[in-house]
Amino acid sequence: MIKIIRLILCFSILTIDCFWCREAYAQKSKTENDIEVLLKQVYEKRAKAMIHQNDHVLETDYLSDKTSMNALYNEQRRIKYINAWANKRSIKLVDAESEIKIVRLKVMDETANVSIVQSQKLSYDYLNKIIPVQSFGIGTSHFLTMKKTEGKWKILREWYLDPLDEEPDKIAEAQNGFGTVVQNTRNISNGKRKRFNRQQAVTYANKYAGTAWGAGNNRRYNPNYKDYTGRGGDCTNFASQVVGDKMGGGLPMTNQWRYNKQSGGTEFWIRTDSFKNFLINSGYGKQIIKGKFHQIVAPTKENPNGATARLQPGDLIGYIIHGNDIDHFSIFVGYDENGYPLVNSHSTDRFRVPFDLGWDQNTKYLLIHIKD
DSSP states (O other): OOOHHHHHHHHHHHHHHHHHHHHHHHHHHHHHHHHHHHHHHHHHHHHHHHHHOOGOOOGGGGGGGGHHHHHHHHHHHHHHHHHHHHTTTTEEEEEEEEEEEEEEEEEETTEEEEEEEEEEEEEEEETHHHOOOOOEEEEEEEEEEEETTEEEEEEEEEEEETTTTTTTTGGGOOOTGGOOOOOOOOOOOOOOOOSOOOOHHHHHHHTTTTTTTTTTGGOOTTTOOOOOOGTTTTTHHHHHHHHHHHHTTTTOOOSSSSSETTEOHHHHHHHHHHHHHHHHHHSSSSEEEEEEEEHHHHHSSSTTGGGGGGOOOTTTEEEEETTTTTEEEEEEEEEEETTOOOETTTTTTEEEEEETOOOOTEEEEEEEEOOO
């Protein structure tokens, strides 16, 4: 009888323990779910604020301390920047959509650490022109710390590599508005076999543009290559892939410029200035022009429609912030329906984005033509 009572007591204790385990798990799951729902609302709110320019609606998502306020300020500044850029380019933002994916969420009492991938679609319309609405995509990875205060989760801090992190009052002027940018109408069809396949290069750039809205491959990089995002950036690695992968432009690799699945890319494959020097010195590419925004879009005797009109899909644009060293590479993939040059890139991920969006009046652009 005593043994039976002991068995009943043990079973009861185990049952109670399992009940509390289930309750704790359910509570944790509910908390995680609450945070996920909240963050989707936060990013959707940011997207709409970008269109309506009412960034004050974001204030309720943040705490009152300095770190949190800095995160809020960054969001308000990017909203001001992109609308100021649109105004200088004679366009108007008409829609913004946000989709997020929670990569990691760890809750610790009253705080939570969250990793998020955001894919954003932005649409714009030309002022005083009958042209269909144009859209482009941006992809960003966010790292947040959330804090629960007075029963509500708020953003304590947030970090991400923001492609719109520029000052609204430092946007380059276009002398004649958007009309200074005229597209190259040359057919890029590879009728007869050439060393560089432009159409394939653009197809590759669109397929593997990463987390940006509009990209293919389920918004993933090509798994056959390493991701150098955490090791100085993946932009040059991606540019090399676009022009050198057999499914891309197909330029033959060399001893200097090559990628090996085990060891990764050589310095000339993954480093911006080394890659630029290789293209020019090897004869694979040639410099069209280097200059600030007004210098590359303005009509001249040599370039009646501006130097950007000489770009062909599959060509490259290097971005110089200070001095002469290139800080970023993007791939020119074509023009929008008003003839504005569009680019794809990694770090951050861009899909058919206007080439100068996210850069300021001091940026120098290096236009490189890849020889057929």
